[in-house]
Amino acid sequence: MxxxxxxxxxxxxxxxxxxxxxxxxxxxxxxxxxxxxxxxxxxxxxxxxxxxxxxxxxxAPPAEGYQLDLDQPLTLPAAPELGHKDAFQAHLAYRNDQPALLLLPVIAPDGYTGNIELLVALQLNGKVQGVRVTQHLETPGLGDKIEEKKSDWIHSFEGRSLENPEPEDWTVKKEGGEFDQFTGATITPRAVVHAVKRSLIWYQQEKGQLL
CATH class of the missing domain: 1.20.5 (Single alpha-helices involved in coiled-coils or other helix-helix interfaces)
Known part of the structure; x- marks a missing residue:
């Protein structure tokens, strides 16, 4: 017991x-x-x-004469229109010892699944040298065609400016604009087009102080 x-x-x-x-x-x-x-x-x-x-x-390929010091970025003030609420870093590339390209990180906040982060290279005359996507979460097989390895669509910005096309045509063709959209995906390319346009407008307004 x-x-x-x-x-x-x-x-x-x-x-x-x-x-x-x-x-x-x-x-x-x-x-x-x-x-x-x-x-x-x-x-x-x-x-x-x-x-x-x-x-x-x-x-900014060195083979074409561009000089770019990756360890010496530019610190620029906040630019909400580029997606930066705080100071951010960009790069200035030189050619023949003269400023030639401004390389801007730009955020498109209105992608289909969230932010699309871009790198926009602008010639100092206001033309686009090129655009690349650095990060995104867009739908595989649809929105991911913004990547250079998936399609050549991203090259459609090269040589463009606010005069080519006119500002009102900086959108996708479905909305009467100049740029192609993807089959089954309009939101993603439209977000990128609008972000590149905003970078051109920002540069036009700020280039006096930048240069």
């Missing part, structure tokens, strides 16, 4: 050990997850920086 009373202390001790084991397991797991996230985030940041550097050099 006294056996249950004798086993009670052993039961309590076993329960405490189990709880302690679970707590230690949770702490170790949480620590491992935190370290993994930290290492992954650093790797992602480094990979993205390398990808952006490649695009900068692609838009």
């Amino acid at each position: 006294n056996q249950p009373e004798k086993s009670a202390p052993r039961l309590g001790s076993s329960l405490r050990k189990s709880v302690l084991g679970l707590v230690l397991f949770a702490l170790v797991t949480a620590g491992a997850v935190s370290v993994t996230k930290l290492l992954t985030a650093e790797r992602i940041t480094n990979n993205r920086a390398e990808a952006e550097a490649r695009l900068l050099l692609e838009l």
